[in-house]
Amino acid sequence: MSTTTKRLSSLLLATMFVVLIALMATFGVRSADAAQPVGGCPAGYELVTVKYIVKNAPLEEPDPSMDAVNGDGYTCLMLLHTGSGTRAAWHDNTL
Numbered sequence: 001m002s003t004t005t006k007r008l009s010s011l012l013l014a015t016m017f018v019v020l021i022a023l024m025a026t027f028g029v030r031s032a033d034a035a036q037p038v039g040g041c042p043a044g045y046e047l048v049t050v051k052y053i054v055k056n057a058p059l060e061e062p063d064p065s066m067d068a069v070n071g072d073g074y075t076c077l078m079l080l081h082t083g084s085g086t087r088a089a090w091h092d093n094t095l
Contacts, residue, residue: 035072035073036072037072037073037074037093038070038072038074038093038094039070039072039092039093039094039095040093040095041076041093041095042076042095044078045076045077045078045090045091046076046077046078047074047075047076047077047093048074048075048076048077049073049074049075050062050066050067050073050074050075051073053066053075053077053088053090057088063090065090065091065092066090066092067092068092069092069094070092070093070094072093074093075090075091075092075093076090076091076092076093077089077090078090
């Protein structure tokens with residue numbers, strides 16, 4: 001094999017490796033997002049993802065109590081509209 005052919009073969013192999021890693025990362029993220037909740041919520045609470053709360057709060061990171069029990073990425077949220085503003089209550093979906 002000539003030097004040019006060896007270089008092109010090495011480049012092709014490296015490119016295929018990078019593409020494979022990118023595909024694995026993409027499917028890994030989709031699998032995590034598609035996970036089903038482990039439990040349910042009591043009456044008055046809504047089942048939402050922890051990412052939904054962090055994004056819409058907006059918080060830098062989730063409170064540890066949001067998903068501490070089962071770690072499935074979901075939590076139970078209740079919005080309380082009080083005279084002094086809106087408050088949120090949550091607990092992990094364990095029912």
